[in-house]
Amino acid sequence: MTGLVLKLGPHERVLINGAVVENGEKRSRLAIVTPNANILRLRDAIHPEQVNTPVRRVCYIAQLVLSGDAEAGEARQQLLRGIEQLSQVLTDPDSRLQLTVASRAVLEDQHYQALKALRSLLPREERLFAAGRA
Numbered sequence: 001m002t003g004l005v006l007k008l009g010p011h012e013r014v015l016i017n018g019a020v021v022e023n024g025e026k027r028s029r030l031a032i033v034t035p036n037a038n039i040l041r042l043r044d045a046i047h048p049e050q051v052n053t054p055v056r057r058v059c060y061i062a063q064l065v066l067s068g069d070a071e072a073g074e075a076r077q078q079l080l081r082g083i084e085q086l087s088q089v090l091t092d093p094d095s096r097l098q099l100t101v102a103s104r105a106v107l108e109d110q111h112y113q114a115l116k117a118l119r120s121l122l123p124r125e126e127r128l129f130a131a132g133r134a
Contacts, residue, residue, distance in 0.1 A: 004032040004039060004112070013042040018068040039112055040066040044119070054089070055118060055125040058082035062106075062115040072109050079106045079114065086121070089128075095121060 006014060008023040008030065015021075017038050032039060040063060051060045061078050064070035080103060087099050098117045105114035 003035070004037075006030045006032065006039070006041075015040040015042060015045075015067055036109065038066045038068065040115075053125055053129065054082070054086060055121045058086060059115055059118045059122070062111050062118060065111040066115065072111065075111075076106060083118075090121060090124065092124075095124060 006029065008014065008028050010025055010027060011023060013020055013022045014030075015038075016032070020042070045067075046056055046060050046063055048060075051057050058079060061070065061075050061082065065072050065075045083099050083103050083106070087096065090096070090099065098120050102114045102117040105111070105117060
């Protein structure tokens with residue numbers, strides 16, 4: 001079986017193609033077999049007031065596509081421009097790899113994969129900001 005497998009905790013919510021789905025009392029697994037379904041775990045969602053760093057800004061744009069609040073075509077340029085700007089600062093090999101994965105995913109309209117790659121950069125960005133304040 002191909003596709004995405006979501007493991008949900010009790011009462012965990014997930015957005016699937018614009019519909020909020022809430023899990024029941026027990027842990028469960030959902031297999032998403034429809035290609036290109038827009039999926040967003042609400043526990044992972046970035047809220048507008050949290051969009052206060054460059055990586056969070058780019059993640060938020062990808063998230064808007066997944067939630068149905070932005071069109072993929074309209075967001076593509078913003079995402080690619082944001083990824084390019086991040087590549088000017090995050091120059092280590094691991095960051096470069098994640099940015100390449102994110103760029104490729106955006107070009108292939110795989111916004112969940114783009115968001116996943118971009119979210120992996122959040123801890124790195126946090127460390128850089130913390131080092132800059134020290």
